[in-house]
Amino acid sequence: MQNDILFFAEQRNGRIQKICFELAGGAKRLASQTGGRSIAFLAGQDVYGEAQSLLQAGADCVFFADSPLLAYYSTDFYAELMEQAVQSVNPGLILLGSTTVGMDLAPALAVKLDAGLAADCTGLWVDDGFRMARPSLDGAATDILYCPDGNPVIATLRPGVLTPLAEEEALSFPAASADTVKELSLSLAEEALRTQNRVELIEIEPGNKRSDDITKARVLAAGGRGMGGPAGFETLKRIAELLGGSVACSRACIESGWADTACQVGQTGKTVRPALYLACGISGAFQHTTGMDGSGLIISINKNPAAPIFDISDLGIVGNVEVILPQLIQALEAYQGI
Ligand SMILES: Cc1cc2nc3c(=O)[nH]c(=O)nc-3n(C[C@H](O)[C@H](O)[C@H](O)COP(=O)(O)OP(=O)(O)OC[C@H]3O[C@@H](n4cnc5c(N)ncnc54)[C@H](O)[C@@H]3O)c2cc1C
Incomplete structure (x- = not known):
């Protein structure tokens, strides 16, 4: 060799x-x-x-x-x-x-x-x-x-x-x-x-969409189907802003058109290792966890106590994201004096 x-x-x-x-x-x-x-x-x-x-x-x-x-x-x-x-x-x-x-x-x-x-x-x-x-x-x-x-x-x-x-x-x-x-x-x-040169680059057209590079984020507020729709992702955006991070998601949310494909974590998405991965309404399918199980701290919120995401979480919260996340935003805003 x-x-x-x-x-x-x-x-x-x-x-x-x-x-x-x-x-x-x-x-x-x-x-x-x-x-x-x-x-x-x-x-x-x-x-x-x-x-x-x-x-x-x-x-x-x-x-x-x-x-x-x-x-x-x-x-x-x-x-x-x-x-x-x-x-x-x-x-x-x-x-x-x-x-x-x-x-x-x-x-x-x-x-x-x-x-x-x-x-x-x-x-x-x-x-x-x-x-x-x-x-x-x-x-x-x-x-x-x-x-x-x-x-x-x-x-x-x-x-x-x-x-x-x-x-x-x-x-x-x-x-x-x-x-x-x-x-x-x-x-x-x-x-x-x-x-x-058989293929020549003749022009670079700037894109009209800007997504954060989730592989570089120290904090990811990630949402799954349990976020319920685009409004749920607005909530995640606010949490990401308050924590200085970015929004990520499961493939289910891409398929539903709730989030940009650049945010997808997992087997057919990106592999991420942020210091904190906040998994909200994500079941924890293997195809998803393979892209995030190397994260520093994994905190999950899911209303199903048997959700597989809890098996790889450092902290698991059994509950409804619609109830818990607004409380989290309130607490973070209060902490930051907003
Ligand atoms: C070839 C292949 C490649 C794939 N690649 C990927 C990939 O790269 N990334 C990826 O993510 N998936 C991928 N998938 C899909 C994967 O198998 C799962 O279907 C997907 O990850 C499920 O997404 P989810 O957890 O958001 O949705 P679901 O499995 O539907 O889970 C939703 C979760 O939200 C919880 N929930 C619902 N409502 C609430 C609420 N109000 N509050 C709290 N919790 C709630 C539910 O209890 C549930 O656990 C792939 C599949 C295949 C076949």
Whole structure:
């Protein structure tokens, strides 16, 4: 087994995305088990400064490519450059986030490298090679994957599955030296890169909808079908405001059109790990809890004392959200002097 672990450091508008710090932490921990290095691949425009932050996040080495042509993601450019990084270090494992970009780049890279790809994983560990887990059969089972001939193995990880290094943990590893940032040459001339690009980004149209990124929230006020309708979500918005958090929901609420799809937590939604997850009128189906059971503190309100959500809750309140949540708002407003 090759020991090094390479991860894709996705940037948007020149800023490293949160998932990269999770991949950096995960790669560092795995590399400490394999005896290898955690190596970042970063492409973009004016991204040298971000390379330094990757070293602090756990990368032992950063390969970066800098060009105006790389300011926005392009499958062809990025796959070409990442292949160069792979050929330089010959890693055993390549990690990407299960983001829109990661899910586009990973298969392109797998084809170039003739490598095995485990997509949308919810677990990753070392056990005589790399093992990956992902939900299957509508969440009734978990597949454990292994790539016997895949060297390297490519895995895309859902946001929130790996965690960034805590400050103290980072100090327990030897610091990376300053000469570990290596620039990749753009092997083809810029004009050649331009003409070989099979998909060109011609314009970015701003969206008219803004949803909070629930994977970044420290507090989530989450609602399920038990919230009763859109008015229930207005109540949750107020609670989220008062607690400095965001609103999340179960899939039932997306299907009912009560909340934005970006708020969905679970198997087909997002994986979140807020410090506080307030689950209101959510039954606790496996497909939901798989996306939030790593939260710091889970408080649930449900009128059914046998609701499965209570099995994973730190505090369970049996009661009606229509009664309890207005009281919570009143108490929070009073506490904040509003
Ligand atoms: C392939 C597949 C993928 C899926 N992916 C996801 C996913 O990513 N995320 C997800 O969430 N689901 C997902 N689901 C759906 C999942 O199986 C459940 O159906 C869904 O999570 C249920 O949502 P819920 O808990 O809001 O609704 P319900 O199961 O209907 O539960 C509502 C709960 O609210 C309680 N309640 C009702 N009224 C009140 C009240 N006034 N006060 C307090 N409590 C009240 C009830 O007791 C009940 O426990 C998926 C399903 C499949 C098949």
